[in-house]
Amino acid sequence: MAREKFGTLTEQMFYILLCLQTECCGMDIMEQVRAMTGGRVLIGPGTLYHLLDDFVTAGMIRETKVEGRRRSYLITEAGLAALDAEYCRLLELAEDYRRSRLGGGARP
Amino acid sequence: MKTKKRRYENYWFYDYCGIAAHLEEMAEKGWLISRVTPFWWEYRKIEPRRLRFSVTYFSEASDFNPYPTENQQTFLEYCGEAGWRLAAEWAQMQMFYSEREEPIPIETDEGVKLRAIHRAMKKNFLPSSILLAGLAVLQLFMQAFNFRNGPARWLADGTALTAGLLWLLVLVISAFSLLGYACWYGRSKRAVETGGSCAIPGQRYRALSRASTVIVLISLALWFCSVLKTHTWWITAAVIGYMVLLLALVFGTKNIMKKMRAPGSVNRTVTTAVCIVLSIALTAALTVGILRGRRAGLFSSRQPEIYTSAAPDGTMWEWEIYHDPLPLRVEDLTVVDYEHYSCQWDARETFLAGYYEGRQDAPPDGSDVPELSYTISDVKFAPLYGVCLEDALKVYDYEDDVPEEERAYWEKTDSTGWEADAVYRLYRGGQPWLNRYVICWEDRIVSVTFSWEITREQAAAAAAGLRR
Secondary structure, three states: OHHHHOOOOOHHHHHHHHHOOOOEEHHHHHHHHHHHOOOOOOOOHHHHHHHHHHHHHOOOEEEEEEEOOEEEEEEOHHHHHHHHHHHHHHHHHHHHHHHHHHOOOOOO | OOOEEEEOOOOOOOOHHHHHHHHHHHHHOOEEEEEEOOOOEEEEEOOOOOOEEEEEEOOOOOOOOOOOOHHHHHHHHHHHHOOOEEEEEEOOEEEEEEOOOOOOOOOOOHHHHHHHHHHHHHHOHHHHHHHHHHHHHHHHHHHHHHHHOOHHHHHOOHHHHHHHHHHHHHHHHHHHHHHHHHHHHHHHHHHHHOOOOOOOOOHHHHHHHHHHHHHHHHHHHHHHHHHHOOOOHHHHHHHHHHHHHHHHHHHHHHHHHHHOOOOHHHHHHHHHHHHHHHHHHHHHHHHHHHHHHHHOOOOOOOOOEEEEEEOOOOOEEEEEEOEOOOOOOHHHOOOOOOOOOEEEEEEEEOOOEEEEEEEEEOOOOOOOOOOEEEEEEEEOOHHHHHHHHHHHOOOOHHHHHOOHHHOEEEEEOOOOOOOOOEEEEEEEOOEEEEEEEEEEOOOEEEEEEEOOOOOHHHHHHHHHHHHO
């Protein structure tokens, strides 16, 4: 289910996973992503809550700490694999773009 | 100065855009939503200002929970961090507002938003709408059954007509809301899969919902006015009181349990049990009340005269004798010297039909005097005439068990004297049976039973009385 659901990551999923390479409190992710992308990508609180919940269910992140209602999370191996797969996909897109727009012919 | 305002609002549960836009409009007028109940929305007075509203859905939320769950608290805190404050909740729906000019939307991923809405819909809106539609179908079947068993009587009964119309509206509204949601969900899903946004819930459905509310209110008002004119208005008043009391007790139980901080599951179980037990208990109390009211003569605008007769073995019997004016009496047809006749007349009428029942009986006191009974159906809507006539010419169901050659049947007979469009008479075994006739005039069908064989002159006199 996880692979099917997260086969391709949206920008918001991608940046949430990126943030969680180091342990991070859910609430801080919104600000971190905004800072990381210079305000280009904004994650709404509802979307953040639901995505964190989905990622935990899919085993892509795990809860590391609960202080009151502040919950911290960290990416898992499955999450890292999804992040790497998305990175490769983006590289392939960039490569295809380069070949098509800047010359270099078809793929070998 | 008024600091609170209550309004009846008519929005479908998934109409998050319409609700947010409405709440923004209210805030600009100086009213901030503060509470949502099943019957009204409550607003509190604020300085008129521009607030941004966002309506979200959280499937774990429930009206039965005494306070938000841990997960819901986390969700609320995330929203608070982004500048969104919770104004009110309605089951799985939360209404947030922000004072910021350009706040980050609560939902920034359309796919995630659609999943959250659909999860919440599956928990509340969809099952309740399906249940309501099922209940409406069941009620309409019962109404159709009653119509089949006596179309003219049903058409002339304002309460039955109103109930039929209201349940039909309930079915239409439930079906449209389910269909509307299915269409919206399908459109949104397709759009989201191709990178687009969720569809905006249609204005058409909102307009339909409002129009049906107006129709419901008008029907109820008309029905209530018609009921007030009858002598059984007190039954309607008792039923309305019963419903108000039941709702107050059920919602009161839920609110008290919430105040006592009972867990949501316990509250739901207790409230459901209270609802079932009270429904049964109050229905029983209502039935007893109606039966006692009937015995006390509240069903009738007139009090019967009590006639006491002695049986051959000396036992004394009491009979209720009525003296209602009748359009046709035995005395109009034949000479009779008897003073203990009971004459009963019952009338009901709507814009579709009038249905009148008259009977002149003698108590079984040994006197062998002629008797008379009849029903008059006035069909005001011509296409319904055929079905009413068909019903008048129906023979009893138990005739199906009788061998075919012995079964009772109606046969067109000589209409001389009756001056009618058609006259039918009941036969059995080739012979007239029970002196029963069905007489058809332009928009009137009369079923009449005489206790004696009438002559042509008596038929003419009966026609004159029954045609009036």
